[in-house]
Ligand SMILES: Cc1ncc(C[n+]2csc(CCOP(=O)(O)OP(=O)(O)O)c2C)c(N)n1
């Protein structure tokens with residue numbers, strides 16, 4: 083059942099199934115994203131979470147921040163956890179053995195939504211195999227990557243999502259280094275190429291766009307991948323109150339383009355049509371430099387000897403933006 | 415509803431078929447698995463049952479054993495019956511999640527077909543994988559033949575799911591010698607088996623949306639110790655449930671199981687302590703030694719974890735010399751059986767001669783003649799009242815003799 087959302091005030095107050103007073107840093111985007119995803123529906127939600135900031139800050143015995151059923155197993159298995167909860171749900175539904183309250187919801191057309199949350203480390207790196215397997219098998223669940231482009235929980239080591247030039251604790255900028263050497267993986271396209279029926283990139287600062295995509299994802303049958311920009315005050319080193327501003331800079335510079343890829347497919351995974359939609363087009367596309375300048379993790383790039391990396395950045399962002407526009411125009 | 419599988423009173427099954435049939439009869443809701451020799455046929459047999467309509471639950475061919483065990487954990491936390499099968503490298507890949515399964519108190523059943531661990535890569539049976547699991551907090555049951563693999567797999571569900579236990583259970587059988595050797599098995603009919611195991615009793619199910627539950631929390635120095643201690647306590651106390659289930663099974667089938675398996679131990683002067691299929695060879699060796707006037711016996715564990723400390727000591731109390739046979743490279747010490755059996759005897763004030771034989775690694779054949787040699791060495795020690803041989807030897811190893819202590 084799709085929830086109607088009128089305005090931000092109502093949205094921010096509704097259906098609080100995730101306690102904000104948890105151990106995450108003030109200004110952490112993970113918090114905002116999780117609240118937005120859970121608040122996108124009034125249907126029951128069941129959550130699996132990978133090891134990472136979200137997990138260690140929200141389920142420290144004897145407390146829990148979760149007023150939905152929740153499971154954490156390990157760092158690399160959130161996808162298979164959510165996928166198998168989904169499988170278990172389908173079996174019990176088929177056997178007519180769901181708990182009565184759940185059966186009642188199902189009868190009212192309010193099936194539980196099964197969602198996995200994992201960081202970029204748990205997604206792009208160590209959890210990639212489990213994610214790929216679960217998507218290939220076609221389980222009905224949503225996977226949300228909280229992408230802060232770093233292993234935040236363990237003190238800011240690089241991941242394969244860390245972008246070029248970022249200084250992390252294992253790719254530090256130094257006298258002879260400008261930091262991370264490689265551009266990040268194109269996770270959205272990789273997941274779309276798994277044939278997932280719905281894949282989207284979102285930012286918590288554009289909450290309406292995020293909620294719309296999550297709602298679309300909930301309506302789809304099959305695995306859904308959402309790549310969420312998650313500005314991290316601790317590792318991106320911006321002030322906690324600037325989280326939304328930094329996020330907006332990412333979106334308006336097209337460093338973090340908002341778009342979706344829809345694979346029209348049948349239950350066997352055969353795809354009949356693929357479509358890419360850009361869902362937000364900045365009125366003024368601002369220079370990447372402004373995005374980088376707002377985050378001390380890129381501070382060293384502004385030294386004369388590293389300036390060429392900023393140029394590289396701009397080129398990479400322009401190329402990707404053009405690519406997205408071409409795909410959208412061509413309807414593929 | 416799954417179709418009823420017509421079974422004869424007597425079937426000829428190998429260990430893999432026996433385990434697969436028990437999993438089918440347990441009406442597992444989610445079986446998530448990944449193939450590996452020699453346990454692969456368990457998964458293949460199960461797939462065929464599914465394809466023919468004999469299975470009601472879901473069978474998920476995941477992309478690794480890590481995901482197989484993770485899937486079992488999630489399904490079990492979701493409140494359904496979950497099981498899987500593996501061997502060797504697959505078992506090693508699961509290890510992280512084995513600890514998560516037991517720490518989260520989820521009654522998963524894992525049928526393990528024992529095989530050596532690489533390197534060097536080897537597909538044959540030994541107990542390296544079984545030993546790797548011994549600190550993981552699971553109950554570990556040992557079978558020596560297909561009948562026992564079948565029986566213990568059925569019982570594993572009933573033991574692990576008991577509300578006083580709520581722990582995962584492994585059922586071990588030896589790669590190839592048990593898993594691929596067809597033998598007589600007397601199965602239960604489907605209804606009897608289902609009735610014996612009983613319906614799955616969900617606890618804190620994630621699928622109950624009216625009662626949200628948090629599974630898999632963080633505990634640091636403030637609570638972790640208490641949690642692990644409670645878990646250990648319940649594992650130690652699971653003996654009473656295991657006994658209850660063994661007794662119920664005996665009432666139903668006449669087949670008797672005990673924590674410790676004993677063969678001609680009542681008057682034994684010398685004993686071989688071994689696990690798995692070697693027990694059957696040792697029985698023949700013991701009989702032949704008795705014809706030569708040596709009072710030989712065989713002792714084994716049916717329950718490897720929890721370790722039946724007192725029962726082991728009791729069974730060996732009048733024995734003069736014991737050989738513990740460990741089928742896993744001990745990595746710089748004595749075999750685990752040697753250490754554990756010695757501790758049990760010492761604690762009970764017993765001090766027989768204790769020898770440790772490492773044997774059968776990577777599927778090396780262990781013949782009756784070799785076992786008779788062990789008995790002869792034990793006999794010499796028993797008569798002398800002291801160790802006449804090095805404490806640790808290698809049985810059936812080619813090349814120069816290797817021995818320690
Ligand atoms: C198998 C395993 N390897 C390593 C770790 C250590 N570890 C825990 S969380 C984490 C980083 C998490 O990074 P990410 O997934 O990006 O989440 P974030 O904390 O940034 O939200 C690491 C390396 C672990 N818990 N398990």
Ligand code: SF4
Pocket residue numbers: 105106107109110111112135139230234235313314315316317
């Ligand atoms: S380190 Fe970053 S991701 Fe982790 S809680 Fe703090 S702000 Fe959030």
Ligand SMILES: [Mg+2]
Pocket residue numbers: 201202203228229230231232233234
């Ligand atoms: Mg991260």
